[in-house]
Amino acid sequence: MKSPLLSHPGAVPAEGVDEGVAAHYGDLFREQRALADGTGFVDLSHRGVVTVTGEDRLSWLHLLLTQHVSDLPAGQATEALILSAHGHIEHALYLVDDGETVWAHVEPGTQDALIAYLESMKFFYRVEVADRTAEFAVVHLPAGSIAEVPDGIAVRETPYGRDLFLPRADLESYAEKAGPPAGILAHEALRVEQHRPRLGFETDHRTIPHELGWIGSAVHLQKGCYRGQETVARVQNLGKPPRRLVFLHLDGSEVHLPAPGTEIRLADDEPDGRKIGFITTSVRHHELGPVALALVKRNVPVDARLLAGETAAAQEAVVEP
Numbered sequence: 419m420k421s422p423l424l425s426h427p428g429a430v431p432a433e434g435v436d437e438g439v440a441a442h443y444g445d446l447f448r449e450q451r452a453l454a455d456g457t458g459f460v461d462l463s464h465r466g467v468v469t470v471t472g473e474d475r476l477s478w479l480h481l482l483l484t485q486h487v488s489d490l491p492a493g494q495a496t497e498a499l500i501l502s503a504h505g506h507i508e509h510a511l512y513l514v515d516d517g518e519t520v521w522a523h524v525e526p527g528t529q530d531a532l533i534a535y536l537e538s539m540k541f542f543y544r545v546e547v548a549d550r551t552a553e554f555a556v557v558h559l560p561a562g563s564i565a566e567v568p569d570g571i572a573v574r575e576t577p578y579g580r581d582l583f584l585p586r587a588d589l590e591s592y593a594e595k596a597g598p599p600a601g602i603l604a605h606e607a608l609r610v611e612q613h614r615p616r617l618g619f620e621t622d623h624r625t626i627p628h629e630l631g632w633i634g635s636a637v638h639l640q641k642g643c644y645r646g647q648e649t650v651a652r653v654q655n656l657g658k659p660p661r662r663l664v665f666l667h668l669d670g671s672e673v674h675l676p677a678p679g680t681e682i683r684l685a686d687d688e689p690d691g692r693k694i695g696f697i698t699t700s701v702r703h704h705e706l707g708p709v710a711l712a713l714v715k716r717n718v719p720v721d722a723r724l725l726a727g728e729t730a731a732a733q734e735a736v737v738e739p
Contacts, residue, residue: 456562463555466529505649
C-alpha cells in the first residue's frame, strides 16, 4: 500500500520491506528527537491489518498463538507469535481486542500467508478472519503524545506509544492535526534503542523465541498447547538457545553502517576468523550514534571485542548467555 503522505514536503520513500511509506521527511535526527519527546507521529500504513470477529475469537486464537489471550480484556494490548511445528517463528502479531473484534497489525506483505493459516484452522469455531489492510492504516503515536485520538477506532496502548487503526480514508486529514511526521527510519532507530526485535529483521528461518527475548512479551509459558510449544518448553526447561540477541555500539568514525547480514567475528581473531554472528538491523541514533542489533552465538563472551565487517563493535547483552 503506497501512502498518500509520500506527497508530504520533504518525504523520501523507504525501500525494501518498508516501501510504501516515508523513510524520512528531510531531517532524520530531528524526527527521532521529536518521537523521543512524545511529539509527532509515524505513518505505518504499509503494515498489514487483520481482524478476527465472532464469539469464539479469543478462545480460538488462544489455541494458535504463543500468548495467553483467552481472557484478554478489551482494550489491553499484547503481542503474539505463530510458530512452526519445530518452534521457529513464522508470524508476529500486535493485537488488541475492542470487545467485539480482535485487531492485529503485522509485517508488510505477511497478512496473506497469516490469513491462509488462520483460515485452515477454523474448523467448527465461530470466527471470521478478514484482511482489512485496504480499509485501515496503522498510525503510531509515541509515548507521551497528547495528540487527539479519534473516537470509535481500535487503539493499542503500549509502553512505547499508541498504535491507531485509522480508517485509511482519514489518514491525510489526521496527519494534518497529529503534529510533525517522522519517517520509518526514526521509528526504527528508537526500536533498536529499545532492543525490540522485528520479524524478518531479527529473525531468519530457524529463529526461536528465546533467542530474541520474546519470552514473556509475546510467549506465555503457562498456557495450553500450541504448535511449536514443545521446542519452547524444552529450551526453557532443559537448555539455552543456540544464539542470542545483542545491542551493539558501533565505531562512530566509520562513514557507512554495516548492512544487515554483515558477518561478525571476534576482533582478536585473524582477519579470516570464524563467523560468530551477523548484523540484523543497523541505525544512526540521535544520541547514541551508530548502533545495531545482532544475533551472535550464545557462548560469545559479553565483554568480547567484536568486528562487524571492518567496524569495531562493543556489545550489550539483550538475551543473557
